[in-house]
Amino acid sequence: MTCSGGGEILELRFADGDEQFTPLMIRREPSSRGEYLHGCGDPRGHLPAWNWRNGFQTRITEETQAMVMNIDGLGEDSQKRAIAVRDRVARMLEKYCNAEVETALLMPSEPFFRFSG
Numbered sequence: 001m002t003c004s005g006g007g008e009i010l011e012l013r014f015a016d017g018d019e020q021f022t023p024l025m026i027r028r029e030p031s032s033r034g035e036y037l038h039g040c041g042d043p044r045g046h047l048p049a050w051n052w053r054n055g056f057q058t059r060i061t062e063e064t065q066a067m068v069m070n071i072d073g074l075g076e077d078s079q080k081r082a083i084a085v086r087d088r089v090a091r092m093l094e095k096y097c098n099a100e101v102e103t104a105l106l107m108p109s110e111p112f113f114r115f116s117g
Helices: 048-052 078-097
Strands: 009-014 036-040 112-114
Antiparallel strands (some): 009 036, 009 112
16 A cells, blocks of 8 residues: 555554455455455555455555555464564665665554654
């Protein structure tokens, strides 16, 4: 998902069922009420499954200035493993892409992150 940064808030919440997903070159798909989603300055939000597919809302183009990379963790030690992967990817983006990186961990007890940019 792309975000503009600059104090924008990344949010983790449940879908209300009105959100729409637009796969690349295909019709829109509705969310299901109660699905967990995250959003960044976009009231439509983004379901995790929408990031795993090639979608119009989460595409990265030559004009993209900022993006959010979602890393999920499931099972035993999932938080520890997700943080390790997040930090490894962040280091690679800095090293190979000269990217400015901010990292966060969103979870039900901490569902928001405000970008500093």
